[in-house]
Structure formats: structure tokens, C-alpha cells
Amino acid sequence: MLSACSTTDKTAIAPQTVEKPTNKVANKQFDAQALYESTRLKRGVDKIQLLYAARDKAIDEQKWSLLEIISNELIKSQGVDRTQNTLYLALAQFKQRQYASALSLLDEQQDKMTSPVHFYWHQYISGQIYAAQALTLQALPFLFRASETAEKHQLPAQDLNRLVWQQITQLPAFTLQSLQQGSNIQQGWVNLALYSQLYVGNPIALHSAMNNWQRRYPHHPASFALPEKMQNLLEIEPFAVKKLAVLLPLKDEKNRRNSEAISNGILAATTFNQGNEVHFIDSEQNSDDLKLQLSQLQPDFIVGPLLRENISRLENDGVLTDYPVIFLNSSEQPQAAFEHFYFALSPEHEINQAIEHFLTEPYKKPLILAPQNRSGTRLIEYFQNQWQQYSEVKPEVALYSSTKDLQQQVRQLLEVDKSQQRISTINLMFKEKLHSEPRSRRDFDVIYIIADAVKTRLLKPYFDVSISTFAEQVPIYAMSRSHSPQVDKSDKRDLQGLYFTDMPWMIPNTHTAAELRSQFDSLWQDNNDLQQQLFAMGYDAVKLIPELRQLNALPGKGVQGLTGRLSVNDAGAIERQLQWAQYQKDSIITVERVQQKPTPLFMLEPLLNSVQNDIEAP
Incomplete structure (x- = not known):
């Protein structure tokens, strides 16, 4: 977090290495509130020093409302860096989700910054505010400028680097390509994120791309991501599915045609090599019977259920907790397990x-x-x-x-x-x-x-x-x-x-699986629009299985399916771009x-x- 040394050090704000004040009053047994209350008995320089100590302690303890009070009091005092303390105030408001107030404060400081550190934190806090709203394209210009300033002036920026990487990997490849301009720092960030998407799942190509990137951008701040993050990408293995279980309302007459449409899509997408199995199971049976059937079958992956009430019931009963699953609907509950995904039209x-x-x-x-x-x-x-x-x-x-x-x-x-x-x-x-x-x-x-x-x-x-x-x-x-x-x-x-x-599947002459479309039209001419959509959904659900771990690791990565361009968000929901x-x-x-x-x-x-x-x- 932020740290500053009263009025003696004008480099002021450092993100990780917290430089503690040297005055004795900032002893560990005093918390931020106690330090602040003790300022009431002080005047002049002594009071200012105590306020600085209380401010740093409030940051350490993440007491943002107290930091806001202290920063406001320091801003009113003479002989202090008002710009620096206004940045602290903006930080406190941001942490309390007072985004509009924090942005207004930052906007007021644009012509008052006198040091690279001021500018760095102005840009970094601004970028954090937009990132908190999932506004990646709006956040990145601020974060890039902060990264460039930190690199130029040798400012510690580990937290910033992690945020830039987290944000830039949210973007799809075609958007990243549009950002391949600007400074050398910006290009380095963009190209590393782009390589990680294009070559994930291909260890040889990814390793070669990373080596080329290192030669082109030596000492780049994004280098921190290479050892751990790239190793994680190299280790991502797709689901190996030999035995697939499909949970559908097979005996429900009301949903029979819909279940058949999904089943046909699943079968059309399944590659029947030796040893591959697809098992269709009635999702309407009670949880205990279904749990026993699955334990005997031991599937590698599960697709379904289709009906939302069955999803809620099986999640509540913990029937599917130990299996990777694509549910064929959304859920009203939070993601029950890390490898549970929700696919809804x-x-x-x-x-x-x-x-x-x-x-x-x-x-x-x-x-x-x-x-x-x-x-x-x-x-x-x-x-x-x-x-x-x-x-x-x-x-x-x-x-x-x-x-x-x-x-x-x-x-x-x-x-x-x-x-x-x-x-x-x-x-x-x-x-x-x-x-x-x-x-x-x-x-x-x-x-x-x-x-x-x-x-x-x-x-x-x-x-x-x-x-x-x-x-x-x-x-x-x-x-x-x-x-x-x-x-x-x-x-x-x-x-x-x-x-x-x-969805592309429903639009004629889009060249999306044209041969499959021709086969479908010849086999199931009587299917209505909904059943055609459910066929495409079942097909995409199976085709997504080998991609899910990569999509989950890289939110910006997407794959083109019959139902649209598909990606996975942080909650495990499969999002569609039609x-x-x-x-x-x-x-x-x-x-x-x-x-x-x-x-x-x-x-x-x-x-x-x-x-x-x-x-x-x-």
C-alpha cells in the first residue's frame, strides 16, 4: 500500500515497501485510532508527526474511513504536501467505493502534481477505480501511464504490475491487437497478453513466443508474469473425457422434444473413438439414486441438468460437487465448485x-x-x-x-x-x-x-x-x-x-458449420426454432469441454461456437457474443x-x- 514520511521525504508514496516513521510515538502497541486520538493533545510539528504516523498505521490496518479523516485534517494543515495527502484521501474514498468522489478529487489534482510520484499514484488510483467497475479499456490507459512512470523513475510497482496483468488478460485477442501501439512499455504488456492467448495449450509455441518476447523487451515490468503465470499456462491440460454423463429430463413428456434436441447436438459433437462413452441419465430421479448411479459410473465430465430447479436441487444436495460440470442453465446460487460452469441461452x-x-x-x-x-x-x-x-x-x-x-x-x-x-x-x-x-x-x-x-x-x-x-x-x-x-x-x-x-447457427449463409447444418436440415426438418437452438447448445457444450480450463484461466480468451463467441467469466458463467x-x-x-x-x-x-x-x- 501507500507509505510516506511526514515532511522530510518528498518521494512520498511507495506501494509495497512501507517506510515507517522514525518517531518513537509510532510504537507497535498503538493502533491507528489510538495514535489519531493522541493528536488532540499535541500542537504544531508534534501533531503533524503524529498525524503522519496515524495515517500510515491506518493504511497498514486498512481502516479507510479513519484514513479519510486523517487525510482531510492533514490537507487543512500548513507545511504539508497537500497533493500527496489528497491522493491518500482519494485512495481512502476508492477503498470505500466512493468512486465518483475519488475521481473528482483526482481530477482536481491534474494541474497540481509536482513530482513523478504524484503522477504515478494519480494514474494508478484512477486505473484502480475503473478496474473495480470492470471497465478494462478505460482503466488501461491510466495503468499504462503509471507503469511507464514507474519504469522511468525506478518506482516500486509490484501491485500495479499485478493489476495491469489481471486487467489486460481480460481482453480478447482482437482487442489486444488494436492496442499494439504506444510506448514500448504498453506494447510489451499487450504482446505478452496476446501471446498467452494465442499459444495457450501449445507448450512448444508458447515457450518460443516467450523467449522472443524476453529478447524484445528485456527488463520489462511484465517480466514478473513469465515464471509463474506462463508456467501455469503451460501446465493447463484440457479435460480428457472418455466417459461423459448427460443429465436430462428424459421421462418428462413436457420436455421430451427439447431433451432430444440437446441429445442430438451432444451426439453430433462427440467423437466416437475406441473407449469413448456417452451415458444419458434421467435428471428427474431423486438425489440419492442419482448420486449412487454416478458413483458407480464415475464419469470424467457431466453435462446438465437442463432445468433450473434440478440444478438448484443437485447443488444443494452436493450430488455433483466432485465432478466437473457444464450446467445447461444458469443458477440462482454462487458457483458451487471451481470446475462448475453455467451455460444458458x-x-x-x-x-x-x-x-x-x-x-x-x-x-x-x-x-x-x-x-x-x-x-x-x-x-x-x-x-x-x-x-x-x-x-x-x-x-x-x-x-x-x-x-x-x-x-x-x-x-x-x-x-x-x-x-x-x-x-x-x-x-x-x-x-x-x-x-x-x-x-x-x-x-x-x-x-x-x-x-x-x-x-x-x-x-x-x-x-x-x-x-x-x-x-x-x-x-x-x-x-x-x-x-x-x-x-x-x-x-x-x-x-x-x-x-x-x-446465434450464428440460426443465420443462413454464415459458413458456420455449413456441412453440419446441411445434415441437420436433412435429418430433423420438423424441429422448431427452439429445438434448433437447443441442438446448437448441446453441440457447443461438448465442444467447449476441452477449452474450459483455458477459458477459465484467461477471461479474455474466447472460442467461436454455433451459439456465438463463447468465453467464461469469473463466476463460471459462459457468456455469449451473438x-x-x-x-x-x-x-x-x-x-x-x-x-x-x-x-x-x-x-x-x-x-x-x-x-x-x-x-x-x-
């Missing part, structure tokens, strides 16, 4: 992806349309909660109750009916007929439809004809549920221009849409000030 993934794109574009005010039912209300609430973390402008929300009079509902939503009433009123005032055209409201700049494929084919044309022809065209986006290969067999012209997200596509004339084409994790609203202003000032190290 969650619509929230799509909403997050859409919000990231809208804010990157940037669109200011979206209009969200959803059905007036439990699912529609839940997704609307999720969209609103996510959006309002990043924007002061509330999204416009509308719920439709039925397909009856749907056109009239859209006209009312866009206030075209009110415009028509105003036109009718004016026409009554004149004998001659006036040339007029209804105006739609223009206070939103993007439309997001949450609807199934049939309703989307009704809604999209109604929006097209209801939005004023002289107004700028408003882009319309939709979720995957708006796209149906079965419904698309009819005319697609009504959907012209509509953007949507979906494919963007657009209806154009009579076909569907894949498109690229820009998106980046947005900065929370309460952190946005300090970040903008930092970018505008473009501060340089002293």
Missing part, C-alpha cells in the same frame, strides 16, 4: 450487447417495445436498469397487449393520431383542401423491438409507414426471437433494414456493429476531463 446477453452498441454509436434515447406479459415486462425492466447506469436520458417504453389493432397502437405510440387530429382541425378552418402529412414524434433515435417473429413482421411495416417521410430514418433493432428461419420462408421484404442479433445480421431485400446478411463496454454515468465526467486535459508525466 439468456436473452439478457442480447440486451447487454444491444445497449453496448447503442451507447457506442451513440444513440441518446431508445424506444423499447415489448409484449405486455411477464417475459416482456422482465426484459423491459432489465433494459431500463442497465441503460440508466450509463445515461441520464430514460428510454421510452411501450407495451402492446395483442396483435389486434396493432397498427393503431403504433400510431398512438408515435403520436401520429394526434397529428392527424390537428390536421383535421385546421382543414375545418379553410374551404379549400390543404396539402398535409401527419408528423410522428421525433424524440427518440433508435427503436428496439422485443417480439416474436410473427409480431415483428407486423410491427416493422407499421413503424415504416408511421414515421414521417421527411424525418431522418430511425434504425430499428430486434432480438433473436424476432428472427425465425421457418417464418422467413415467406416474403422478407417487410423486414427490410431490420438489424437483429442471433452475431449481428440485417434483412436486406430478400436475404439476410451478417454485419459488424461497433460496441464497447460503456462507462457508468457517475464516472463519466471525470474520465472526460482526464481525456481532454491529456496530462503528461512530469
Whole structure:
């Protein structure tokens, strides 16, 4: 942590080696609170020395609220380094999760820093704040500048180095490649993270890449990661699965077709070499019977259960604790074991992806349309909660109750009916007929439809004809549920221009497992959209098994599957990045849409000030 020597040493702040004050009052038997209380009896230099001792002790004891009090008192005193103590104050607020206040303090100090140490800690604390919010791309510029300053001025920076490595390994390879510019320090960090992703699982190539990196970047601060971290990567071995157990509701008539679809995907993904076994087990049996069956079978890996209530039951009963598992749904409980992973086709993934794109574009005010039912209300609430973390402008929300009079509902939503009433009123005032055209409201700049494929084919044309022809065209986006290969067999012209997200498996002509798609279409022509998605899910679950340990070790690493680009987060959840596509004339084409994790609203202003000032190290 931080350490400083009263008023005598202006290098002030050092991250690991805590330099204790030499005054006798800072004896070990006094804690930070006792030292601070004793300052009330002192004046002048003696009081300042005691405050410094109490401040250092508060850092050692991680008493952040006390550090905030002491730092504030020191800032008011004369003859002390106010910038240094303001940095301590920002640190204390950061540790108490007062992120906005800490960033404001740091922003105020940008033109007051007089030493490299000030600049180093200003950048380091700023980077920590953004890192704490999982804003890796926003954190890294601060952390890179801190790393460059520490290297240039020989400042101890072990904690910083660990944080840079932890953050940079969160990024996927294509993002890392875009950061391969800047200083030699930045390039060294980026290239080491990139090599660790590209060559993990290939010991010979990884070893060669690390040797090349060392020759190119001798004495680089990232060198700390080579011995331990690279050795860990070299030692990562994929799961060797000879005996796979699959837990599905096999005897549940309600879920029979869904279980068959997943089973077919699992079998399609399984390589049947000699000795490979796949055992399908009914997940509906009681926990004791299932536990006994698994102990007799001793599988190398388990896929399933599918139903969330079964996942909760088996986790609570400890049935699967000793096995590596991919659950085919999310869980309401924390990760039960280190090698338990959760694979769900969650619509929230799509909403997050859409919000990231809208804010990157940037669109200011979206209009969200959803059905007036439990699912529609839940997704609307999720969209609103996510959006309002990043924007002061509330999204416009509308719920439709039925397909009856749907056109009239859209006209009312866009206030075209009110415009028509105003036109009718004016026409009554004149004998001659006036040339007029209804105006739609223009206070939103993007439309997001949450609807199934049939309703989307009704809604999209109604929006097209209801939005004023002289107004700028408003882009319309939709979720995957708006796209149906079965419904698309009819005319697609009504959907012209509509953007949507979906798993690559469901988008035609994406060259994703084209041969497998052809075989699927010939074997299971009667499968509906959900069953096609579950087939892809079962296929990806098996194909992910050899990759899971690498994905778990490198959060930024991802693999392309039928259901999207797949990665694993810290909680063991498998996250999906879906494919963007657009209806154009009579076909569907894949498109690229820009998106980046947005900065929370309460952190946005300090970040903008930092970018505008473009501060340089002293």
C-alpha cells in the first residue's frame, strides 16, 4: 500500500515497501485510532508527526474511513504536501467505493502534481477505480501511464504490475491487437497478453513466443508474469473425457422434444473413438439414486441438468460437487465448485450487447417495445436498469397487449393520431383542401423491438409507414426471437433494414458449420426454432469441454461456437457474443456493429476531463 514520511521525504508514496516513521510515538502497541486520538493533545510539528504516523498505521490496518479523516485534517494543515495527502484521501474514498468522489478529487489534482510520484499514484488510483467497475479499456490507459512512470523513475510497482496483468488478460485477442501501439512499455504488456492467448495449450509455441518476447523487451515490468503465470499456462491440460454423463429430463413428456434436441447436438459433437462413452441419465430421479448411479459410473465430465430447479436441487444436495460440470442453465446460487460452469441461452446477453452498441454509436434515447406479459415486462425492466447506469436520458417504453389493432397502437405510440387530429382541425378552418402529412414524434433515435417473429413482421411495416417521410430514418433493432428461419420462408421484404442479433447457427449463409447444418436440415426438418437452438447448445457444450480450463484461466480468451463467441467469466458463467445480421431485400446478411463496454454515468465526467486535459508525466 501507500507509505510516506511526514515532511522530510518528498518521494512520498511507495506501494509495497512501507517506510515507517522514525518517531518513537509510532510504537507497535498503538493502533491507528489510538495514535489519531493522541493528536488532540499535541500542537504544531508534534501533531503533524503524529498525524503522519496515524495515517500510515491506518493504511497498514486498512481502516479507510479513519484514513479519510486523517487525510482531510492533514490537507487543512500548513507545511504539508497537500497533493500527496489528497491522493491518500482519494485512495481512502476508492477503498470505500466512493468512486465518483475519488475521481473528482483526482481530477482536481491534474494541474497540481509536482513530482513523478504524484503522477504515478494519480494514474494508478484512477486505473484502480475503473478496474473495480470492470471497465478494462478505460482503466488501461491510466495503468499504462503509471507503469511507464514507474519504469522511468525506478518506482516500486509490484501491485500495479499485478493489476495491469489481471486487467489486460481480460481482453480478447482482437482487442489486444488494436492496442499494439504506444510506448514500448504498453506494447510489451499487450504482446505478452496476446501471446498467452494465442499459444495457450501449445507448450512448444508458447515457450518460443516467450523467449522472443524476453529478447524484445528485456527488463520489462511484465517480466514478473513469465515464471509463474506462463508456467501455469503451460501446465493447463484440457479435460480428457472418455466417459461423459448427460443429465436430462428424459421421462418428462413436457420436455421430451427439447431433451432430444440437446441429445442430438451432444451426439453430433462427440467423437466416437475406441473407449469413448456417452451415458444419458434421467435428471428427474431423486438425489440419492442419482448420486449412487454416478458413483458407480464415475464419469470424467457431466453435462446438465437442463432445468433450473434440478440444478438448484443437485447443488444443494452436493450430488455433483466432485465432478466437473457444464450446467445447461444458469443458477440462482454462487458457483458451487471451481470446475462448475453455467451455460444458458439468456436473452439478457442480447440486451447487454444491444445497449453496448447503442451507447457506442451513440444513440441518446431508445424506444423499447415489448409484449405486455411477464417475459416482456422482465426484459423491459432489465433494459431500463442497465441503460440508466450509463445515461441520464430514460428510454421510452411501450407495451402492446395483442396483435389486434396493432397498427393503431403504433400510431398512438408515435403520436401520429394526434397529428392527424390537428390536421383535421385546421382543414375545418379553410374551404379549400390543404396539402398535409401527419408528423410522428421525433424524440427518440433508435427503436428496439422485443417480439416474436410473427409480431415483428407486423410491427416493422407499421413503424415504416408511421414515421414521417421527411424525418431522418430511425434504425430499428430486434432480438433473436424476432428472427425465425421457418417464418422467413415467406416474403422478407417487410423486414427490410431490420438489424437483429442471433446465434450464428440460426443465420443462413454464415459458413458456420455449413456441412453440419446441411445434415441437420436433412435429418430433423420438423424441429422448431427452439429445438434448433437447443441442438446448437448441446453441440457447443461438448465442444467447449476441452477449452474450459483455458477459458477459465484467461477471461479474455474466447472460442467461436454455433451459439456465438463463447468465453467464461469469473463466476463460471459462459457468456455469449451473438452475431449481428440485417434483412436486406430478400436475404439476410451478417454485419459488424461497433460496441464497447460503456462507462457508468457517475464516472463519466471525470474520465472526460482526464481525456481532454491529456496530462503528461512530469
